[in-house]
Amino acid sequence: MPATRTQVGIVGAGPAGLLLGQVLANAGIDSVVIEAQSRAYVESRVRAGLMEHDACQQMRDAGVGARMDREGLVHEGIILRFGGTSHRIPLTELSGGRQVRVYGQQEVVKDLIAARLAAGLPLHFEAHGTSITGIDTPRPVIAYRHQGQDHQLECDIVAGCDGFHGISRAAMPADVLKVFERVYPFGWLGILADAAPASHELIYASHDHGFSLLSMRSPTVSRLYLQCAPDEDLSEWPDSRIWDELETRLADDQGFRLTRGPITQKGITPLRSFVAEPLRHGTLFLLGDAAHIVPPTGAKGLNLAFADVHVLGHALIDRYRTGSNAGLDTYSATALRRVWKAERFSWWLTTLMHRFDSHSPFERRMQLAELDYLTTSRAGMTTIAENYVGLPLL
Numbered sequence: 001m002p003a004t005r006t007q008v009g010i011v012g013a014g015p016a017g018l019l020l021g022q023v024l025a026n027a028g029i030d031s032v033v034i035e036a037q038s039r040a041y042v043e044s045r046v047r048a049g050l051m052e053h054d055a056c057q058q059m060r061d062a063g064v065g066a067r068m069d070r071e072g073l074v075h076e077g078i079i080l081r082f083g084g085t086s087h088r089i090p091l092t093e094l095s096g097g098r099q100v101r102v103y104g105q106q107e108v109v110k111d112l113i114a115a116r117l118a119a120g121l122p123l124h125f126e127a128h129g130t131s132i133t134g135i136d137t138p139r140p141v142i143a144y145r146h147q148g149q150d151h152q153l154e155c156d157i158v159a160g161c162d163g164f165h166g167i168s169r170a171a172m173p174a175d176v177l178k179v180f181e182r183v184y185p186f187g188w189l190g191i192l193a194d195a196a197p198a199s200h201e202l203i204y205a206s207h208d209h210g211f212s213l214l215s216m217r218s219p220t221v222s223r224l225y226l227q228c229a230p231d232e233d234l235s236e237w238p239d240s241r242i243w244d245e246l247e248t249r250l251a252d253d254q255g256f257r258l259t260r261g262p263i264t265q266k267g268i269t270p271l272r273s274f275v276a277e278p279l280r281h282g283t284l285f286l287l288g289d290a291a292h293i294v295p296p297t298g299a300k301g302l303n304l305a306f307a308d309v310h311v312l313g314h315a316l317i318d319r320y321r322t323g324s325n326a327g328l329d330t331y332s333a334t335a336l337r338r339v340w341k342a343e344r345f346s347w348w349l350t351t352l353m354h355r356f357d358s359h360s361p362f363e364r365r366m367q368l369a370e371l372d373y374l375t376t377s378r379a380g381m382t383t384i385a386e387n388y389v390g391l392p393l394l
Ligand code: APR
Pocket: 011, 012, 013, 014, 015, 016, 017, 034, 035, 036, 037, 042, 047, 048, 105, 127, 128, 129, 130, 161, 162, 163, 164, 165, 166, 167, 287, 288, 289, 290, 300, 301, 302, 303, 305
């Protein structure tokens, strides 16, 4: 069976695995990335697309920020809409000048893949990781299947960046791993449409029918979401019904109208909060969705994956430059502190903005009163702004 050796074996070529590979390469540390899916598949998978201030800087620092800076859309505020009225949260003004950027996750992935392949660094697509062994030793091994052949990759460190359904978290000993989870009684129906966004800024709307969100990918492409049942049947949602429902939920007292256009992609995402602890056992480290999931309301998924890379990247650079394991030893505790704060914000915003069938009229009034308070208090708006643009990476 073919066996290779590397310093850091990376399972998964999503944002976490690819950015980690790039950061390590820039520091002269070898890695091999294996990815179960094809390049075309990972480059076309439509996901969220809002990058925090520091996440944009991480792309630049890694040498892959040029297209993001050219094509990404800078945002300095968001709109909260409820009771038919709009309230702008001036993110940049309230966060000491920080901005966010709309840039699709698959664009981030494309840029990172292009950089890795241009540098001739190993990235194997359709290479399905089957097991991770020896994590209690300094020579863990990733077994994978590629082009009908079994391979072994021997590493110093395994970075588990293989998402929620990957093999890395499952490789942690069951008696070590604790999981914390909340499954919400709803999902999001998301669409991409060839239609100019009807607002320059994102609109988060709380309506008696349920939550909806107006976002975008470019000046000609809209990305919109509707709260729906977690097991909603997409076949019951012809395009006209989706547009009508979006228009109802996004309506305001100024005669807001959506720009309609051909829907090019539709999908349903269930909403979940999930954290696994710890993020490290022996020589195996978990990053990104492999370790934690947030509901998309706060747009934190990609940004959390990047923040994990920041912490582990520095720890690995330290280890290879100075021999010190201090950063590796504190990776889990350091990353988790920030993870839990982003989990809190995502859970809070989700709970504030969505319709819960279990809510009494009193609880609905509490949501509206809280929204009214938040959008009329500088302190309230500031707490939204500083979380939305992203808490400090460390
Ligand atoms: N072997 C190799 N690759 C695997 C395996 C396996 N056994 N299992 C999963 N993978 C791959 C998946 O195909 C996927 O491309 O790991 C990758 C994980 O990527 P993501 O799911 O994008 O996770 P991550 O890099 O942590 O990024 C988190 O993704 O889901 C969104 O909202 C989330 O924005 C967040 C981001």
